[in-house]
Amino acid sequence: MTPAALSNATVEFLDAAVEEGQGARRALVTPAGAATYAELLALVERAGAGLRARGVAAGDRVALLLPDGLAWAATFLGALRVGAVAIPLNTRLGAPELAALLVDCAAAIVVADPALAGPAREAAARAGLSTVLDPETLLAPPGEGCAPAPVGPDAMAFWIYTSGTTGSPKAAVHLHRNLPACRHYGGEVLGVGAEDRVFVTSKLFFAYALGNALLVPLFARAQSFLHPGWADAATVAAVAREYRPTLFFSVPAVYSKLLAADLPADTFASARVCVSAGERLPGEVYRAWRARFGVEILDGIGATETIFMMLSSRPGASREGTTGTPVPGTEARLLDAAGARVARGAQGVLWVRTPSLARGYWQRPEATERAFAESGSGPATYTTWTPTGTGSTAAARMISSRSPGSGWCRRTWRPSRSGIPPCSRRGWWGRRRSRGW
Numbered sequence: 001m002t003p004a005a006l007s008n009a010t011v012e013f014l015d016a017a018v019e020e021g022q023g024a025r026r027a028l029v030t031p032a033g034a035a036t037y038a039e040l041l042a043l044v045e046r047a048g049a050g051l052r053a054r055g056v057a058a059g060d061r062v063a064l065l066l067p068d069g070l071a072w073a074a075t076f077l078g079a080l081r082v083g084a085v086a087i088p089l090n091t092r093l094g095a096p097e098l099a100a101l102l103v104d105c106a107a108a109i110v111v112a113d114p115a116l117a118g119p120a121r122e123a124a125a126r127a128g129l130s131t132v133l134d135p136e137t138l139l140a141p142p143g144e145g146c147a148p149a150p151v152g153p154d155a156m157a158f159w160i161y162t163s164g165t166t167g168s169p170k171a172a173v174h175l176h177r178n179l180p181a182c183r184h185y186g187g188e189v190l191g192v193g194a195e196d197r198v199f200v201t202s203k204l205f206f207a208y209a210l211g212n213a214l215l216v217p218l219f220a221r222a223q224s225f226l227h228p229g230w231a232d233a234a235t236v237a238a239v240a241r242e243y244r245p246t247l248f249f250s251v252p253a254v255y256s257k258l259l260a261a262d263l264p265a266d267t268f269a270s271a272r273v274c275v276s277a278g279e280r281l282p283g284e285v286y287r288a289w290r291a292r293f294g295v296e297i298l299d300g301i302g303a304t305e306t307i308f309m310m311l312s313s314r315p316g317a318s319r320e321g322t323t324g325t326p327v328p329g330t331e332a333r334l335l336d337a338a339g340a341r342v343a344r345g346a347q348g349v350l351w352v353r354t355p356s357l358a359r360g361y362w363q364r365p366e367a368t369e370r371a372f373a374e375s376g377s378g379p380a381t382y383t384t385w386t387p388t389g390t391g392s393t394a395a396a397r398m399i400s401s402r403s404p405g406s407g408w409c410r411r412t413w414r415p416s417r418s419g420i421p422p423c424s425r426r427g428w429w430g431r432r433r434s435r436g437w
Contacts, residue, residue: 015041027217027224029224054109065098071136080176095123154177159174172305181356184355189309211302212249216308236254246270250276274295
């Protein structure tokens with residue numbers, strides 16, 4: 001299905017899987033149980049029907065304060081199913097921080113785990129919101145269907161809040177058309193297929209996990225293990241031993257902790273590849289991991305604003321200290337701060353064009369104006385990144401647009417680490433800027 005023909009992203013991820021005869025295959029596995037593709041679709045329809053019964057309509061915001069698991073996936077996809085906008089929230093935030101986000105997104109309803117009901121209700125009260133439900137109460141009776149709302153590819157699907165390291169958190173607005181772009185990284189780089197088992201140590205309210213623990217596996221008809229707890233060496237080792245993931249995703253800090261835990265050398269014997277993102281992967285961690293466990297780590301770069309990877313090493317071709325090359329569907333160039341050609345070995349600005357980029361920041365016109373701009377062919381931008389491997393903070397810019405595949409991103413980078421050839425600025429930057437949200 002092309003982005004232009006997409007009416008609701010949940011159809012391609014769930015309904016199509018069942019129609020293809022994949023309904024009996026496992027989709028999600030948790031410590032408490034598992035769900036096949038048919039069972040997950042039924043749960044999503046029950047969640048969607050429950051939202052509709054409570055007056056949630058297309059465009060309304062549904063906040064999620066849930067641990068990773070079937071309820072998280074059902075609520076998130078159920079919101080998309082009815083054309084609402086899913087807003088995943090960090091479960092470690094306190095009530096004041098949660099309240100600020102609920103006000104910012106104008107949430108219509110909060111779906112919270114019973115263990116988080118205290119901060120959820122306090123935050124809702126501060127935000128003037130009365131509807132806080134646990135996921136079991138939200139679900140409609142078994143067997144109740146929920147037809148997907150034909151909202152179209154340019155309808156808002158979900159927002160992911162940035163960490164706020166450069167100011168207050170901003171909601172990156174993602175559209176239904178962004179979700180199928182997972183095929184480029186998941187399919188064309190990692191080759192994820194129906195026989196794969198995925199385990200990601202990060203939580204689903206982070207873009208890294210949302211993309212790789214939920215969207216990539218579902219699109220590929222693979223299965224994913226969702227753990228409600230935070231990653232520690234004992235938990236990761238137990239999941240690796242019992243679930244035997246073929247694809248393992250984590251961050252450098254966790255890789256370092258796992259190495260320090262002195263786990264058996266065969267702990268990750270089932271994994272055909274490991275993936276790292278979120279921060280620079282130290283060379284010593286890359287080397288020690290491969291020597292200890294016999295599996296390479298593919299470094300890559302993604303973002304809250306892109307969901308999926310923009311740059312990635314390739315299986316069998318990773319190298320220490322590099323993040324690889326552009327993911328298929330993504331284009332990249334290196335320029336200096338003035339927009340001129342970057343000399344070999346000099347720090348440059350990485351411009352990236354990618355199809356999964358957010359439309360902008362919700363109600364942040366100045367930030368969006370600084371970040372998003374249009375060229376004559378329609379692309380636009382994002383700014384403020386911490387460059388990997390340069391040891392300093394520098395501006396970076398991302399570009400998106402309303403048409404698929406026309407987004408651009410800019411990031412400070414060293415040519416020797418990225419494998420991207422330097423180029424001139426001509427043809428990559430427009431005069432007009434978008435108005436933002």
